[in-house]
Amino acid sequence: MKTWIAFWSILRKDMRTYYLKPPNISWGIIFPLAWTLMFFVKTGAGFGDIRSILPGVMALTILFGTTSMLAVTVTFEKKGRSFERLLLAPIPLEVLMLAKTSGAIAIGAANAFVPVAMAAFCTDLSGVTWWQMVCAAVLLSVSSTFLGLFIAIAAREVFEAQTFSNFFRFPMVFLCGLFFPVAKLPVFLRPLSYAFPLTYGTDLLHGAVNRTAQMPGWLDGAALAGSCAVLFVFSLRAVRRKWIA
C-alpha cells in the first residue's frame, strides 16, 4: 500500500510538473501535423492517402515524444540531485523507475492518437483493428520510453541525453521499414533493422490500420514485449552501476 502511494505520487508529480505542460502538449499536436504535411508536400498525395502514412506518423510521434521526455525528466532531476531523494525512499528501485516512466508511457501512447483523431476528420477509418492499434501504441510507447530511460541514465546533461537519443532515433527511423520496406534494405542492414523495437511497432501498426503487416501480429507483440523487458532490466542495472555505485 505504502509503495503504491509513492508510485502514484511520483507519477502525478511528473504529470503535473513535466508532461502536462504547454510545450509538451503543443509538441504532441504539432509534431504529427508537421510529419503529415511533410508527406503531402513531398508526394503531392491527397487526403485519401492519410491512411497509408498513419502508422508511420503514429510510430514517429511515440518514438520522438517518449525518448525526449525521459531525457529531460530523469537527467534534469539527476543533475539537480532531487533524484537522490527518490533513491533514498523506501520503495523498490523497479517500482521507482516504473513510476518515473509511467507518465511518459501514458503521454506517449495518448500522443499517438492525435494523428488518428486528425485522420478521422479527413478519411474513412473503418476496418481499422482498434484493439491491435491500441496494443501497438502502448507497447511501442513502453519500449521507446525504456529506451529513453536507458539513454538518460548514460547522460549527465539534458543536451547530452537529447544528442545520444538522436544516435538511436534516426537509424531506427530509416531502418524500421517506414521509408523503405525492410525486405528492400541491403542484406547487411536487415539484422540491425530487426534489432529495433520500432520495426515491430510499425509493422503492428501497419497491420492494424492497413492489414499490410510483414510479420505475424504475435511475433511483433512478442518482440516488442521482449525489448521492453530487456531495456528495463538494462536500465535498472545501469542505475545500480552508475547511481548507487
Place this chain on the structure above:
Amino acid sequence: MAPETSAAIAVESLAKRYGDVQAVAGITFEVGGGEVFGFLGPNGAGKTTTINMLTGLARPDSGRISYHGQECTADVKRAQHLMGVVPDESNLWPELTGHDNLVFCATLYGMTRRDREERARELLAAVGLKDAAGRLFAGYSKGMKRKLAIAAGIMHRPGILFLDEPTTGIDVASARQIRQMLVELGAAGTTIFLTTHYIEEAERLCDRIGFIVDGRLVCVDTLENLTRELEGRHVVHLTLGSDAGRFIEPLRARFPNVAFEAVGGCVVRARTAAALPLAPLIRFFEEQGVDVMEARVMRPSLEDVFVRVTGVAAERIRKEKEQGGGKGGGA
C-alpha cells in the same frame, strides 16, 4: 526489530574505493539510540562517502552496516524507512512549492493524506516558513531552502537522521535556527549523524565525535574525553598593541621552551607543556615598548583536538567550504 539495547547504527570495517582513491578505509564505529554523533574531518576525508554508504546511495566494497542490530549491508533499502537524510545540497524540487515539496516527500514514505498535510503544516510553522509555504522552492533563499530540506528529511518522523553539512553557506540566523531544531530533535530521542566543518557546531550539538582523516577513523570519543588529552598543554593568547609577527623570533630566542606563533594580526599564541608564568612575557613586551592589551589563558577546545588529530587548520577547512558553498553562516 532488534532489542532497544543494540546500537542505532553499527558500522564494522566499512571500506569504499573509487578508482585509485581509497575514500573510506575500513572504519568501525557505533552510534547509540538517541545519540547526536558528529563526524568531522577535512575536505575529501570520506564523510559524504560514509553517509552515502549508510543511506544506500553507495555500495560498500567491504564491511558491515547494521541498523538496530539488523544487518543490511547488501540491501540498505530495507532500512531506509527508518532514516531521514538531509544531503549537503538542498535537493528538493524547484518547480514545487514549499508545501508541495514536503507533502510529496511524505508520500515517498507512504504517509496518508491527512497525516502528511498535518505534518507539513506543523513543520512549515516550526521552521518559520509558514508564510512562504505557497511559494516555489526555486524562489527560496539559501537559508529557507536548507530549512525546508531539513523539514523534508524529518517529515516521516525518522528515528535516525543523517545531516551532511546542514548549516554550510547560510546566514547566521538560519544556522542558529537549524541548530536549535537539531537540539530539539536530539532531545526528542532522534539519533543524529551529523557531518560539519563548523567545529563549534559539533562542540555545541554532539554527544560524541568521530574524526575521519584520509578515509580512516582516527578517534571517536566524547568531547570531554577528547579535550582531556590536551588539558596538560597550556596555551596563552596575548593581544598586542602592534603587529605580532615581528616578535616571534625574538620570543623564541628568549623563551626556548615555549612555542610561539602569530595568530591574526596582533595576537601571539604561546604554548608550553608546563604552566606558563605571564610576568616574564609581559616584561618582554614592555622592554620592546609594546603594550599588552589582553592576556587570555585558553582552555583546550575541540578545534585544538581537530588540528592535532587531522593536522589541518580548522579555519582553512571553513574557508574552503564557504568558498565552495557561498556566503558562510558561521557557527
